Amino acid sequence: MYRTKVLILTSDIALESEIHQLLLEHPDKYTIFHQTELAQKTDLFDVTLIDENLIDKNPADFLAQYTIELFPSTVIYLTDSIELNDEFTAVKSLTADYLYKSQLTASGLNNSIKYALESRKLKREIEKQQKRYQSLFYNAVDAAFFLTADLKIENINEVFSNLFGVKLHQINGDDFKTIFNDPTEYERFVSRFIEDDKESYECEMKFNRLDRKGIFPGHLKISALREYYSSSATPSKMISGYHGTLSNISYKKRISSIKENSSRIAMTYRLARTLAHEIRNPLTNITLAVNQLEDEVPKNEETELYIGIIERCTRRIDKLIDQLLKSSEQKSLQSTECDIIDITNRAVDDAKDRAQLLDIKLITDFESEKSLYFCDSGKLLIAISNIITNAIESIDNESGQVIIGTYEEDGYLCIYIEDNGSGMTESQQKTLFDPFFTSKKKGVGLGLTNTLSIISEHKGHIEVDSEKSIGSTFTILLPIADILQKD
Template sequence: MLVEEIKILLIEDDEDDAFLVKEYLSDVKNFVCVLDWEANPERGKVKILEGKYDLFLIDFYLGKSTGLSIIDFIQKNQILTPAILLTGRNDAQIDVDASMAGAFDYLVKGDLRPDILERSIRYSIKQSRIIRELDEKEKKYRSLFERSLDCIFLANSDYSMLELNDSFLDFFGYKPSQNSLLHLRDIFANQEDFEYCVEQLKVHEVVKDFEVVLLTKDREPKDCLFNCVFIPDQADDFCCYQGIIRDLTFRKRAEREMMVAEKLSMTGKLARTIAHEIRNPLTNLNLALDNLKEEISDREEDSILYTDIIQRSSNRIETLIGDLLNSSKPKELQLELSSLHRILDDVLELVRDRAKLRGIRIAEELEEELPRIFVDREKLSIALVNILINGIEAIEHAEGLLSVQTELRGSSIFLVIADNGQGIAKEDLKKIFDPFYTSKSEGTGLGLTSTLNILSSHNASIQVSSTVGVGTRFEIEFPLPMH
C-alpha cells in the first residue's frame, strides 16, 4: 500500500521550535512528511508563490511581522493551499483572528503531539481539496455565466436582480453598477407577460421557451425567448431564480419578412386571378351597355339614368381592379440618394392642413444629420402619406397628437409614426395590411397593402403595435447600405 507524501513548508524563525516540529512530523504514521524549513518570512513568501507545497505551517510571531500577515498574503494571491498557524501561547483572540484571516487550523506549540499534528494536517488537506474542487467548479460555471452569448440573470425571491452577465448588460444597455437597481418587471414590455411568468414560477417553478417582447434600458422592444427556473434551498439573501434570455430579434425579423413576401405573393396571384376573371365579363358588360345606349332615345330619361348607374359602377369595378393590381405587384423604383428628413418635410406639408382641421397637433423629433438613403422619393412619399392619414383619421378626440420621430440605431435608420387615436384590437392588428381590410365606412382597404409593398420594395421593414384606447405605433426600419 502506497503511503501518501505530503510536502510541507514551515515558516519558523526559531530553530529549536523548527527542530521539534520536524521531530513530531517524523513520528506521523499515516503519511510521509517532506519538510522544507524557512526562517525568513520574505523568502517564505517567495517559496509560497512557487506552488509546490501541499501545506503551510506558519509561526505566529516572526520578528517584526506575524503569521497573520503571511496568511493574508496567501489569501490575496488566491492560493488555495491550506495554512496552519502555530503559536507559543493559547489565546482565544489569536484563534479568532487566525480563523478570520483564513487559517485552516490553530495549534499551540506546548500542546503539540504527533497525533494532534497529524489530525490537523489530515483535516486541513481534506478541507482544502474540497474547497479546491468547489473553486474549480465555481470557475467553470462562472466562465459559462460570463462568456455565454445568451443573457443570464440571477434574481432573489422578490425578483430583484442580483447578478447579470456581460451579455445581459450589453443587450439591455445597463451598467454593472445598476444590477441592484433593476427589477425583473422592468425589462417586460407588457405587465401581463411579467405576471404570467411570476404565476408560472409560483405554480410550476419554471418558465420554459416563453416568446415575449422585452425592453432595453432605452425602451427599445426586443423579441426574446425567456426561460427561468426556481432554485430551491437558497439563503434569503442569495438567488432564488436563474434565467436565460435569448435574442430572437433577427429570427423574428426574418420570419416577418418571409411572411410579408408570401403575403404579397399571394395577394399578387389573387389580384391577377380576380382581374382576369372579372375583366372578361366586365368587358362584355361594357360592350352590351354601349349597344344598349345606342338603342335608347334621348327622351327615355329613366333608361338613361339606369345606364349611367351601370356605367359608373362598371368604371368603379375597373378602378378597384387597377388599384388591387397596383397595390400588390412589385414596384419598379427610381432610386436616388435622398434625405429622409426632406421627404418627411414634403409629406407632412401634404397632411398638415387635414390634421389642423381636426385639431391634431403634429410633433417632430428628428435626429440631426442622418445619412442619406437610396429611395424612390415619389413612391416612399405615397407610403408615408398612407400611414399619416390613417393616424389622423384614427384620432377622434380634442387632444389629438401625431408624432414623427427618426433615430439612427446601429446600421439602420428608424422612422416611428405614432398617434394617440382609438387604437387597433389585437385580433385585427394582423389584418391591417391585407387587401380590402378597412375599418372605415369609405375606402378600398388597399392603402396599407400598397404601403407594405412599397416598403418591401425598398428592403425596409415595418412593425405595428397598438393598444385600444391608447393609440397605434408604426416603426419603419431603413437598413443603410453596407460599405
C-alpha cells in the first residue's frame, strides 16, 4: 500500500512533534519527513506542510518564488492567524489549504492532506487536458481560432495565420466579420448562430484573404464556450467566448467544378457532333435542290433574291457546323518544356494592336521572371489569347484597362486576366463556357468553350469572379505538381 510522503517544513520543534504525533494516528497512510529550511529535493514529497514562521518576507512572494521548486509537492500553509486582506487572498491562491496551528487535530490534518492530494490530481488532469487542447489547437490541420464573447479575434493558430496572411498581433482584437467576404453572409451567421443561441454552427461561405486581394471558399465550424457564473441568486452558464476551425475548400470546389465542366463539355460535344451530322445531311440536300432550281427556274430579280438568301444561309450554317466539329475534336497535347511567362507575354503582344485601337491599357504583373511548365504551348497560347480578347471586347469605357499576371497559390500556377469592363451577372457566368453562348453581336460562342477544353486537357481549371458594371477576373489554374513532368 502506497504511503503519502509528507514533509513538515518548520524550525519549531514543538510544532513538528505535534504534527508528527497527529499523523502517526494514521500509521499506514503517511511517511513523515522533517526539514528546518527549504532544501533542494522537495519534489520527493507529495505534500509539504509549511510553517509561516519560516518565511521572513511577504508570504505570497515566498510561495510564488518556491512553488515551482516545491512542485509536484502540494503546499498546506500553517498559520497562527489570518487577516482577510489582499495578501492572504494571494496566499490562498498559491496553496491547496491552510490550517490554524492552534486548532490542529488528527482528523482535520488528515482531511486537509486528502483535499490537497485530490486538488493536485484535479489540477494535473486540468493541465493535461489544457496541454492536449493547446496541442490540438496549435498543431491542427485546419485554421483554428478563439473569439471573445463579443466576437473579437482573441487567438489564432499558425494555419490560420498562413491562410489569411496575418500574424496574431495584426488581427488580435479585430471583429470576426473582417474575414467574411459578404456582409450579408456575416449577418446570416450572426442570426442563425448567435441570436438563435446555438451551441455550435457550421456553414460554407467565402472569406477574405487579409494580406492581399482575393477570396476563397471555406467551411466554418464554430462552438460556444460557456462558464458558470454565480453572481446572481441562481447560478447560470454564460457564454465566455467561442472557438472554431475554418478549412479552405478551394481545392475540393475546384475538383468538383472540373469534373462537372468536363462532363458537361463532353456531353455537349457528343450532342453537337450528332446534331452537326444530322443537320449537314438535309443541308446538303437543300444545297443540291437550290442548284437544281437555279437551272430550272426562270431567272429574274425575285428568284435571284430568294435563291441568294437560301445559298448564303446554307453556307453560314455549313460554316457553323465546321467550327463546331473542329472545336470538338479531341487532339492529343503536344507537350514540351515551356515558359508560362513567355507564353503569356506572347498572348499580350498579340492583343496589343486591338487594345491600342480601342485605347485600352494592357498591364502585366508577373510574380517571377520565368516559370517553366510542361504543356502544349500552342494550345495554351490560344486559351490565354481568347480570354484577353474577351476582356478587351468587354470594355466600353474611356479608362479601360486589362491586367495580366501570374502567381503561385494553393498548389497551382495561376494566370489571371482582370478587366474593368461591363462584368457579368451570375446567370451569365453559369453558361459562360457553354457552346454558342455569347454576348457579342458577331460572336459564334465557341472561343471560351475551346479555352476551357484546352485548360481541362492540361488538368487545370478556370475560375471567374465578375460583377456587373465593375469588371471580371478570369484565373487559369494549372497544377504545380505537373510542372516539368511528362504524362
